Amino acid sequence: MAEMDPAGMLRAANPFPIENPELIPSKRYYDEAFYQAEVENLWPHVWQMACRLEQIPKVGDWIEYSNVGKSVIVVRTRDGVKAHHNHCRHRGVPIAGGHGADHGNCAKSGFICPFHGWRWNMDGESTFVYGRHLFSEDLLDQKELALKSCRVETWGGCAFINFDDNAPSLRESMGPLLDGFDARKMEKLRSEWWFATVLPANWKIAMEAFMEGYHVMKTHPQLQHAVPALYNSRYGNDTGGLGPQINPDISVADNIAAQVRNLELLNEGMSGLVHAKEVEIARSIGHDGLPDDPHQAMMMWFGKVNAAITAELRAHGEDAPDLNQVMVEHPLEAVSFLFPHYFLLTFFTSMSSYRIRPLGPESCLFEIWSLTQFPEGQEPAPPMAPTILPYDSQDFPMIPRQDYSNIPIQQKGLHSQGFDFMRLAKDVEGLVANYQRLIDGYIAHDDPAKLAAATQKLGGNFDGKVLDLGL
Ligand code: FES
Numbered sequence: 328m329a330e331m332d333p334a335g336m337l338r339a340a341n342p343f344p345i346e347n348p349e350l351i352p353s354k355r356y357y358d359e360a361f362y363q364a365e366v367e368n369l370w371p372h373v374w375q376m377a378c379r380l381e382q383i384p385k386v387g388d389w390i391e392y393s394n395v396g397k398s399v400i401v402v403r404t405r406d407g408v409k410a411h412h413n414h415c416r417h418r419g420v421p422i423a424g425g426h427g428a429d430h431g432n433c434a435k436s437g438f439i440c441p442f443h444g445w446r447w448n449m450d451g452e453s454t455f456v457y458g459r460h461l462f463s464e465d466l467l468d469q470k471e472l473a474l475k476s477c478r479v480e481t482w483g484g485c486a487f488i489n490f491d492d493n494a495p496s497l498r499e500s501m502g503p504l505l506d507g508f509d510a511r512k513m514e515k516l517r518s519e520w521w522f523a524t525v526l527p528a529n530w531k532i533a534m535e536a537f538m539e540g541y542h543v544m545k546t547h548p549q550l551q552h553a554v555p556a557l558y559n560s561r562y563g564n565d566t567g568g569l570g571p572q573i574n575p576d577i578s579v580a581d582n583i584a585a586q587v588r589n590l591e592l593l594n595e596g597m598s599g600l601v602h603a604k605e606v607e608i609a610r611s612i613g614h615d616g617l618p619d620d621p622h623q624a625m626m627m628w629f630g631k632v633n634a635a636i637t638a639e640l641r642a643h644g645e646d647a648p649d650l651n652q653v654m655v656e657h658p659l660e661a662v663s664f665l666f667p668h669y670f671l672l673t674f675f676t677s678m679s680s681y682r683i684r685p686l687g688p689e690s691c692l693f694e695i696w697s698l699t700q701f702p703e704g705q706e707p708a709p710p711m712a713p714t715i716l717p718y719d720s721q722d723f724p725m726i727p728r729q730d731y732s733n734i735p736i737q738q739k740g741l742h743s744q745g746f747d748f749m750r751l752a753k754d755v756e757g758l759v760a761n762y763q764r765l766i767d768g769y770i771a772h773d774d775p776a777k778l779a780a781a782t783q784k785l786g787g788n789f790d791g792k793v794l795d796l797g798l
């Protein structure tokens with residue numbers, strides 16, 4: 328449903344707009360009409376991570392991407408990566424994924440519709456219409472028979488699609504955040520593994536579980552136990568007895584040991600976030616020669632670790648970034664969000680990436696990739712489909728398993744009588760509010776340039792404040 332505002336702009340109905348950014352109406356996470364408002368006004372206008380480019384390395388390689396009822400085929404052509412809307416120009420049958428494969432190579436055969444056998448080449452041009460003489464000539468215009476093309480841009484080793492021909496470009500939407508990942512040579516990373524699960528929760532609830540570190544003390548207690556100073560200095564040293572307090576007398580040796588333990592826990596808990604090869608290098612950097620001040624000593628130790636990781640990975644044949652340089656020139660938050668449904672976690676050179684797609688108001692598909700670089704020529708074959716596990720599977724690494732333990736029960740809690748709003752910490756949960764207000768901006772059909780400017784502000788907003796989004 329849409330209505331005109333006094334200026335004649337088209338405005339969609341928003342049943343539960345954000346009025347106070349610190350209070351988020353609970354119905355935004357399960358109301359059918361709100362979900363529909365997102366389907367109609369958000370998803371058709373945003374950049375969506377559609378596939379990893381390593382999945383389509385050769386000319387003719389293609390893969391299907393679908394979300395909220397719309398599907399596209401992403402294909403590597405002789406002229407670069409293209410995307411086609413996934414429907415036959417005859418009677419609308421999906422060309423890919425309908426009852427066939429959801430990836431393949433079309434270099435020789437082209438795309439063939441499973442219903443009456445019409446065909447297209449990788450560029451989407453019609454190459455065959457069975458029984459051409461049976462149709463009125465004016466229905467067979469080559470342009471109309473061609474697959475409808477969809478906007479696609481490549482960045483960071485991924486293809487991103489956008490259904491809106493008028494949306495600002497990916498770079499205009501994401502801004503300098505992309506430079507930070509370019510400096511880390513993100514396009515060189517490859518998937519070590521790809522897991523997925525269906526979570527019985529709204530897609531935003533799943534996203535928002537990663538927007539602050541305030542939950543670490545209770546949800547990931549092993550991390551706060553290892554380095555209480557890291558968390559307590561951000562969220563408060565009074566943990567109510569639930570976690571340890573900062574030890575003001577910690578020795579340099581004990582502090583470095585705690586940092587190493589933290590890296591080990593991040594690796595065991597989330598793989599690519601800190602890679603095992605990086606932990607091993609960090610472990611080899613002792614505390615000899617560091618200053619007496621534990622904080623200064625730690626900063627110096629991390630400088631040495633960064634330098635050693637860069638040097639050793641390069642010696643091993645990887646094109647590792649100069650970590651000390653990129654961390655000064657392009658510092659990144661612990662989690663970086665590419666609105667609306669893709670985010671990245673990085674510490675040194677490796678990364679974890681996450682993508683979340685709604686399956687309905689109270690269900691979503693949650694995917695995780697562990698990404699790292701390999702010496703040229705030693706890259707593994709890419710996974711073409713995720714390993715799908717139940718969300719409580721013990722095969723998930725510990726950190727997402729701990730996050731998944733909260734997300735489905737939170738979805739239930741939202742329905743509880745008397746729970747009308749989430750109440751956010753304005754100083755560290757601002758990203759939740761900002762995300763939600765940006766969604767409202769899309770539902771209100773705000774100016775695309777303003778929406779892009781607001782999207783850029785969310786890039787470095789992890790653990791951040793409620794911002795003026797200019798919407
Ligand atoms: S629907 Fe595709 S050829 Fe008929």
Ligand SMILES: [Fe+2]
Pocket residue numbers: 536537542546547726730
């Ligand atoms: Fe978490």
